[in-house]
Amino acid sequence: DAKTTQPPSMDCAEGRAANLPCNHSTISGNEYVYWYRQIHSQGPQYIIHGLKNNETNEMASLIITEDRKSSTLILPHATLRDTAVYYCIVRVNNAGNMLTFGGGTRLMVKP
Amino acid sequence: GAVVSQHPSWVICKSGTSVKIECRSLDFQATTMFWYRQFPKQSLMLMATSNEGSKATYEQGVEKDKFLINHASLTLSTLTVTSAHPEDSSFYICSARQGSGNTIYFGEGSWLTVV
Numbered sequence: 001d002a003k004t005t006q007p008p009s010m011d012c013a014e015g016r017a018a019n020l021p022c023n024h025s026t027i028s029g030n031e032y033v034y035w036y037r038q039i040h041s042q043g044p045q046y047i048i049h050g051l052k053n054n055e056t057n058e059m060a061s062l063i064i065t066e067d068r069k070s071s072t073l074i075l076p077h078a079t080l081r082d083t084a085v086y087y088c089i090v091r092v093n094n095a096g097n098m099l100t101f102g103g104g105t106r107l108m109v110k111p
Numbered sequence: 112g113a114v115v116s117q118h119p120s121w122v123i124c125k126s127g128t129s130v131k132i133e134c135r136s137l138d139f140q141a142t143t144m145f146w147y148r149q150f151p152k153q154s155l156m157l158m159a160t161s162n163e164g165s166k167a168t169y170e171q172g173v174e175k176d177k178f179l180i181n182h183a184s185l186t187l188s189t190l191t192v193t194s195a196h197p198e199d200s201s202f203y204i205c206s207a208r209q210g211s212g213n214t215i216y217f218g219e220g221s222w223l224t225v226v
Contacts, residue, residue: 036217043117043204043217044155087154093213098145099206101155 004088009106012082018075020105022088025069031092033064034099035073037084044087044101047073078109113139113209117218124225129193132221134205140185141207145215146178149202161188195225 005023012018024033032051036044048055048062050071055062061074075082087104091097114137124130134144142163147155159169159180167180179191188207192199206217 032213034214038155041202041220041222043115043206043220046214046216049214098157098160099215100157101147103154 004090004102006086006088006102006105008103009108011108011110012075012078014080014109014111015077018078018082018107018109020073020075020086020088020107021070022073023070024088024090027068027090028092031090033062033068033071034089034091035060035062035086036089036099037082037086038104039081039084047086078107080109080111083107083109113137113207113214113216115141115205115207115216115218117203117205117221119221120219121222122224124195124223126196126225127194129191130195130223131189131191132203132205132223134188134190134207134218136186136207136209136216139207139209141188141209142185144182144188144205144207146180146188146190147204147206149204149220155204158190192223195223197225200224 032049034049035047038044048060050062064071085104085106089099116135118133144161146158148158149155157170158173159167161167161180161182163182169175182188202220204220206215208215
């Protein structure tokens with residue numbers, strides 16, 4: 001699976017949008033972009049994933065650039081409970097393919 | 112999303128004893144489950160891939176005789192840490208792929224402390 005690069009930490013004001021970037025310049029055509037987050041002392045939580053089109057669900061939006069070399073996870077109205085480590089992972093969708101975690105971005109939402 | 116549950120959430124055991132951690136997919140069948148370990152302030156590290164009805168595939172550096180994995184049914188995988196030592200103290204997390212879908216969901220994690 002392709003590697004990803006994320007900033008180690010970011011701050012965001014409560015109520016504002018949090019935009020978390022991810023570079024995946026070596027992504028291949030059949031690899032999806034997945035986002036998970038891990039709140040302290042809990043298992044990772046699935047957020048969203050996409051291949052090349054932008055995606056939106058009740059938690060977040062995922063914007064993937066046209067060349068697919070980078071993406072941005074957007075939390076439209078960050079709350080204190082969104083404070084977590086956010087992981088961007090690229091992965092081929094097949095049965096046995098695991099998720100490989102990098103360092104992630106530690107998002108701190110401040111009042 | 113799909114629910115994956117681990118038990119126990121935390122356990123303390125004496126050095127030299129064995130401890131079993133269970134991972135269950137509550138509302139779906141999981142042919143493949145994954146076990147991760149996470150040390151404080153570090154990212155998750157994959158330990159092994161568990162396939163229902165067959166032997167687990169271990170990552171390099173993970174001792175298969177020490178970390179016994181059993182995936183006897185489509186909803187249950189177990190990780191047994193044998194002859195535990197203090198350095199095995201960690202946060203153990205399982206995950207499961209939901210059926211024909213490709214999204215992987217994680218359990219809540221299990222804290223193991225070996226004293």
